[in-house]
Amino acid sequence: MGLAEKISRVGRGYASALPVKTRSLCPECKAPLPAEIYEKSGRVRIRKTCGIHGKFDEMYWESAKFYDFARKFSARSRGIENPNVGEIINNDGTNCPFDCGICSNHHTHTGLSNIVVTNRCDMSCWYCFFYAKEGSPIYEPSLGQIRMMLRNLKNEKPVSTNAVQITGGEPCVRDDIVDIVKIAKEEGYAHVQFNTTGIAFANDAELAKKVKDAGATTVYMSFDGTSKKTNPKNHWEAPFAIENCRKAKLGIVLVPTLINSVNDNDAGNIINFALNNLDVIRAVNFQPVSFVGRMPKALREKQRITIPGAIKKIEEQTRGVIAESDWYPVPCVAPFSQFVEALTGRRQYELSIHFACGAATYLFMDGNRPVPITRFIDVEGFTEFLSEKAQELEKGKSRIATGAEMLLKLGKFIDRKKQPKRLNIGKLLFNALVRHDYKALGEIHHKTLFLGMMHFMDPYNYDQARVERCDVHYAMPDGRIIPFCAFNVLPEIYRDKVQRQYSVSWKEWQRLHPDENINYKYRRDVKRLEASEIYRNAYFGQQNFFPEGKK
Numbered sequence: 259m260g261l262a263e264k265i266s267r268v269g270r271g272y273a274s275a276l277p278v279k280t281r282s283l284c285p286e287c288k289a290p291l292p293a294e295i296y297e298k299s300g301r302v303r304i305r306k307t308c309g310i311h312g313k314f315d316e317m318y319w320e321s322a323k324f325y326d327f328a329r330k331f332s333a334r335s336r337g338i339e340n341p342n343v344g345e346i347i348n349n350d351g352t353n354c355p356f357d358c359g360i361c362s363n364h365h366t367h368t369g370l371s372n373i374v375v376t377n378r379c380d381m382s383c384w385y386c387f388f389y390a391k392e393g394s395p396i397y398e399p400s401l402g403q404i405r406m407m408l409r410n411l412k413n414e415k416p417v418s419t420n421a422v423q424i425t426g427g428e429p430c431v432r433d434d435i436v437d438i439v440k441i442a443k444e445e446g447y448a449h450v451q452f453n454t455t456g457i458a459f460a461n462d463a464e465l466a467k468k469v470k471d472a473g474a475t476t477v478y479m480s481f482d483g484t485s486k487k488t489n490p491k492n493h494w495e496a497p498f499a500i501e502n503c504r505k506a507k508l509g510i511v512l513v514p515t516l517i518n519s520v521n522d523n524d525a526g527n528i529i530n531f532a533l534n535n536l537d538v539i540r541a542v543n544f545q546p547v548s549f550v551g552r553m554p555k556a557l558r559e560k561q562r563i564t565i566p567g568a569i570k571k572i573e574e575q576t577r578g579v580i581a582e583s584d585w586y587p588v589p590c591v592a593p594f595s596q597f598v599e600a601l602t603g604r605r606q607y608e609l610s611i612h613f614a615c616g617a618a619t620y621l622f623m624d625g626n627r628p629v630p631i632t633r634f635i636d637v638e639g640f641t642e643f644l645s646e647k648a649q650e651l652e653k654g655k656s657r658i659a660t661g662a663e664m665l666l667k668l669g670k671f672i673d674r675k676k677q678p679k680r681l682n683i684g685k686l687l688f689n690a691l692v693r694h695d696y697k698a699l700g701e702i703h704h705k706t707l708f709l710g711m712m713h714f715m716d717p718y719n720y721d722q723a724r725v726e727r728c729d730v731h732y733a734m735p736d737g738r739i740i741p742f743c744a745f746n747v748l749p750e751i752y753r754d755k756v757q758r759q760y761s762v763s764w765k766e767w768q769r770l771h772p773d774e775n776i777n778y779k780y781r782r783d784v785k786r787l788e789a790s791e792i793y794r795n796a797y798f799g800q801q802n803f804f805p806e807g808k809k
Contacts, residue, residue, distance in 0.1 A: 284308035285717035321566035328613040333592035335610035339415040359738040368419040369729030376427040395761035407733035408445040421449035430458035443473030456499030463502040470508040481512040488521035494787040497796030518563040526575025541708035548716040584630035588616040593644035600651035612724040621707040624678035634676040
């Protein structure tokens with residue numbers, strides 16, 4: 259089913275959502291501004307006017323059709339029962355995002371929490387906005403502060419987050435990083451992501467094992483491309499990091515930041531690379547670039563890529579194996595949690611983020627052929643069915659009768675002829691939704707590749723409606739919880755300001771850690787790395803899953 263047919267089916271005759279009124283920021287002075295999201299030449303743009311700095315008109319999404327399709331999956335949300343800051347005086351949201359904490363206007367509970375454990379890094383990438391420059395204050399919360407932040411996130415009601423990402427800077431520069439992972443597990447987090455360049459794991463196989471044994475479930479590893487040109491950060495070390503994580507049985511998510519005209523033409527190769535390492539790589543989570551600093555308009559327009567643009571590139575580069583129509587916005591899965599909640603009476607995770615924030619699909623392997631999940635499951639039909647059953651349960655329908663109906667009708671949404679061999683997706687879904695047996699569903703994640711898109715905002719395309727539905731949140735040592743796109747787009751209010759309050763000076767940090775070299779920066783031996791069989795096999799011994807002429 260192509261995108262046009264999908265839009266017709268989901269929308270059933272609706273008119274375009276555009277234009278849409280929202281609120282944004284002035285990229286220069288960060289003043290709050292009224293804004294309009296509108297269509298122009300088949301694309302979606304956002305425009306606003308600052309009385310001091312003039313007009314701004316920026317790319318928002320590269321496809322108005324995909325925008326209209328995605329918005330139909332907007333999910334209901336019930337907010338947070340115990341916000342960290344008091345009731346907002348103006349409930350029209352006019353204070354957003356300047357008094358966050360999270361406030362009572364925020365619509366979505368924490369889905370993935372972030373704990374920054376350091377702003378130090380053993381690299382000095384020119385495009386990074388986060389690491390401490392020489393002489394800058396060092397932010398490294400104590401183990402006690404980290405435990406407090408983790409508990410603060412756990413206290414969120416009515417749904418307590420179960421996933422945390424340990425991030426930085428480069429977390430591996432802390433000598434107590436294994437203890438930090440242990441604390442996250444002690445505080446009840448089932449999913450512990452470890453955000454890293456992977457270089458420390460490449461050089462120390464024992465560290466990867468220690469982090470895994472301490473409780474880390476996933477390495478969230480930067481990987482911007484398959485060549486030296488597209489991935490100067492860790493091109494040489496990535497194969498060794500992957501090999502050491504493989505030995506430690508520690509799963510990996512590759513995280514490419516996509517930049518138009520820089521590495522956008524390598525997206526298909528990145529997916530192919532992941533498929534060649536499917537035993538250890540669980541996902542590729544693309545992040546279209548966000549311009550957090552000042553940048554001339556011409557350069558922004560040259561380098562800007564959005565979710566629909568990235569998806570189109572992937573379709574072209576995989577020769578149609580992964581098509582535009584295989585992707586769905588993240589809140590499309592909301593009916594799953596809605597159904598389970600209605601069936602069990604227990605509140606569930608709500609992936610009710612804004613439809614423009616993310617998109618995803620799954621690849622299953624059928625022999626040596628990757629098959630998107632949408633080729634054998636009627637996603638729209640199935641999610642509509644789940645919504646209907648959830649509503650019936652909420653009105654008092656018998657759980658036993660609903661379970662029996664699920665068993666009888668589930669198969670009509672599955673094309674068994676196109677379903678990969680040795681895969682019974684119907685049984686897996688029934689066990690997960692009705693019997694609440696997630697073991698088999700968890701096992702299948704080790705045989706599939708999740709493809710995701712998460713486009714974080716910047717001051718140029720800032721949309722308040724999106725930040726109010728953000729579910730990727732930072733915990734701070736002052737007790738507040740901040741949405742990702744407020745934390746990083748307004749660093750002078752959140753990230754940098756609070757971290758300075760809890761930092762020590764460069765000299766003081768060195769005094770407290772006399773045995774560590776605060777000036778240490780990693781230097782690679784390119785010849786040695788390139789001479790290795792591990793390096794050569796990773797980049798030159800791969801199978802091509804998207805050959806010419808194949809669709």
